[in-house]
Amino acid sequence: LKAEALCAIAHIDVATSHDDHAWDYSLQAEEIARKEGFDRVLAKALNIKARICSLADMSPDFNRNDEGVEYLNESLKICQDGGYETEMVDALLCMSQIYVNKNRWNSKVVESYYRIAGDCLDRAETIIGKSGDREPRGKVVAYRMRYFRQGGKIEEAISYCHRILDECSDDDYLMKMQVCDFLTALYAQQDDIAESIDYHSLCT
Numbered sequence: 039l040k041a042e043a044l045c046a047i048a049h050i051d052v053a054t055s056h057d058d059h060a061w062d063y064s065l066q067a068e069e070i071a072r073k074e075g076f077d078r079v080l081a082k083a084l085n086i087k088a089r090i091c092s093l094a095d096m097s098p099d100f101n102r103n104d105e106g107v108e109y110l111n112e113s114l115k116i117c118q119d120g121g122y123e124t125e126m127v128d129a130l131l132c133m134s135q136i137y138v139n140k141n142r143w144n145s146k147v148v149e150s151y152y153r154i155a156g157d158c159l160d161r162a163e164t165i166i167g168k169s170g171d172r173e174p175r176g177k178v179v180a181y182r183m184r185y186f187r188q189g190g191k192i193e194e195a196i197s198y199c200h201r202i203l204d205e206c207s208d209d210d211y212l213m214k215m216q217v218c219d220f221l222t223a224l225y226a227q228q229d230d231i232a233e234s235i236d237y238h239s240l241c242t
Contacts, residue, residue: 041070041074042082044064044066044070045063045064045082045083047060047063048060048083048086052086052093057090060090061090064087065083065087067082067083067086068080068083068084068087071083077120077122078116081113081116081117081122081126084112084113085113085129085132087106088106088107088109088113088133088136089132090106091103091106091109092132092139095142097143098143101139103136106132110132113125113129114129114130114133117129123165123169127166130158130159130161130162130165131158131162131177131178133154133158134158134159134162135155138151138152138185138188141155141188147188147189152185152188155185156185159178162178163178176212176213176216179199179202179216179217180216183220192224195224196224200221202217203217214240218237218241219237219241221233222234222237222238
């Protein structure tokens with residue numbers, strides 16, 4: 039319980055930009071998990087550490103992307119062995135974020151990095167689709183949009199958003215709002231102002 043609580047506090051600290059505190063709490067959770075053999079909590083702690091590393095991508099020379107990949111590879115191995123789907127999805131999404139980060143400062147996108155980012159998103163969506171859990175879907179859509187934008191795949195992004203809208207249940211208002219907001223920006227990027235206004239109206 040203490041290790042779980044430390045992970046929960048670390049999540050809150052990441053969300054409120056207190057990364058130094060989050061790092062300390064995740065280290066404490068990791069120490070307990072390793073000592074007591076709590077694999078699932080260890081995966082959570084490693085994912086949080088990797089998330090903090092992904093947020094440190096401030097310049098080409100100041101980032102912790104490779105360090106984050108190391109934590110995520112260990113987490114994914116733990117999740118694979120233990121069948122921890124929730125933690126595996128978190129690790130895959132963070133891995134996609136880090137590989138998008140690795141292309142962030144390149145004048146030309148490195149295809150191998152871009153492919154890994156896409157593969158991680160595909161794997162995460164497959165797991166979520168089988169589980170039926172709607173909660174992490176919003177994260178996947180947000181990360182997918184950053185991925186599409188980096189590759190200049192505006193048409194694919196629009197098609198993806200329409201597919202997500204078609205799959206939404208009638209009461210899935212937050213997802214619909216999020217996707218309509220993305221479509222507003224995507225159509226504006228294509229100078230399709232009429233469609234952009236329509237989806238902005240739907241969003242509001």
